Amino acid sequence: MFLKPMDTAASELLRHTLLSDLECPVCRQYMLPPISLCVNGHNICKSCKPNMKHCPTCRHPFTTIRCLSLEKLAAELDFPCTYQTLGCKETRRAKLITQHQALCPYGTFSCPLQCRVRLSREALVKHVKEKHEQDIHEWNERVQYVKIQNYDVTKNYTQVILAHNEVFVRSIKVINDIWYFLTQYIGTEKDPGRFYYTVSFDSKDHEDTFIKITHGCRSANEDENEIYSTCKCIMLPVEVIKYTVVDGELSYYFQIKRKA
Ligand SMILES: [Zn+2]
Ligand SMILES: [Zn+2]
Ligand SMILES: [Zn+2]
Ligand SMILES: [Zn+2]
Incomplete structure (x- = not known):
């Protein structure tokens, strides 16, 4: 059987749909592994989880279980740089995007002296x-x-x-x-x-x-x-x-x- 390759527009649309599933409900950044689950199966990113007493969606506790299916999906996608709105056009795999963002020429830095403005x-x-x-x-x-x-x-x-x-x-x-x-x-x-x-x-x-x-x-x-x-x-x-x-x-x- 011959499978027709998806055209570029269709695969871009799919990528954006998948990326929106990977948005953290709290900070709206993309969730990169490890992605955690609450008892009802809601996800949260690794930066927000330590600051939350319970799931922001259903207010039930988090588990120690990781959402491996979503992590696997995340590993296959190209993520846009978080400074996209400031002009960065880079996209990288989950494993490499944080490295890029740490040194992105469009990057912003939070004030280290308490006020934390970026x-x-x-x-x-x-x-x-x-x-x-x-x-x-x-x-x-x-x-x-x-x-x-x-x-x-x-x-x-x-x-x-x-x-x-x-x-x-x-x-x-x-x-x-x-x-x-x-x-x-x-x-x-x-x-x-x-x-x-x-x-x-x-x-x-x-x-x-x-x-x-x-x-x-x-x-x-x-x-x-x-x-x-x-x-x-x-x-x-x-x-x-x-x-x-x-x-x-x-x-x-x-x-x-x-x-x-
Ligand atoms: Zn988050
Ligand atoms: Zn929940
Ligand atoms: Zn960048
Ligand atoms: Zn300051």
Whole structure:
């Protein structure tokens, strides 16, 4: 038997119908695997699920079951870039679209300093300079001595750093007795890991360097919690470096470099 191939218009129509089935009912973004189910079979995306106590459609609880049929379908489709309305024409498979979006030239970035507005990189730099002057640091290549007064391990510390004519976000956070030092790059450079940061601590008597660690920067459009859970930043047990907090002040050396 001979099956007539679908014409382009018909297959585009089918693709759009399938894509609309993959829209998350909460954020309206396309659901990419893992896609979760509620007890009545409604779906939700992986970003919205942790923020919802129950299914937004029927108000019943979610299950731990994944919707494998929808995930399989998602794997076969080309997804438009989330910045489509801003002019991006890229489409990619589910596995690759998030990678593209993290570095899409049309991409926007949310303000890392609480207000969370989404802006283009240029607009974000302007916004941060106007609204968060105290949390912005203009640095060069040199090693910087960082001091955080009244350091509180239960708090997260976020600062915007301007260096190498680029914009970075530096976060310090403690989760389950592990100290996470993360630096994210805000921009569309293909490889954020071309920028790397070094964190080092003096020994107790300040005679020597006790520990010095270097790590590549991550994109600011990567999910912070996913970076922490997959260990893609500098991590140190609190026990090992807690001596560096003296009279409530945390101090360490920090540097951002660009690979040649
Ligand atoms: Zn969602
Ligand atoms: Zn439901
Ligand atoms: Zn794009
Ligand atoms: Zn802001």
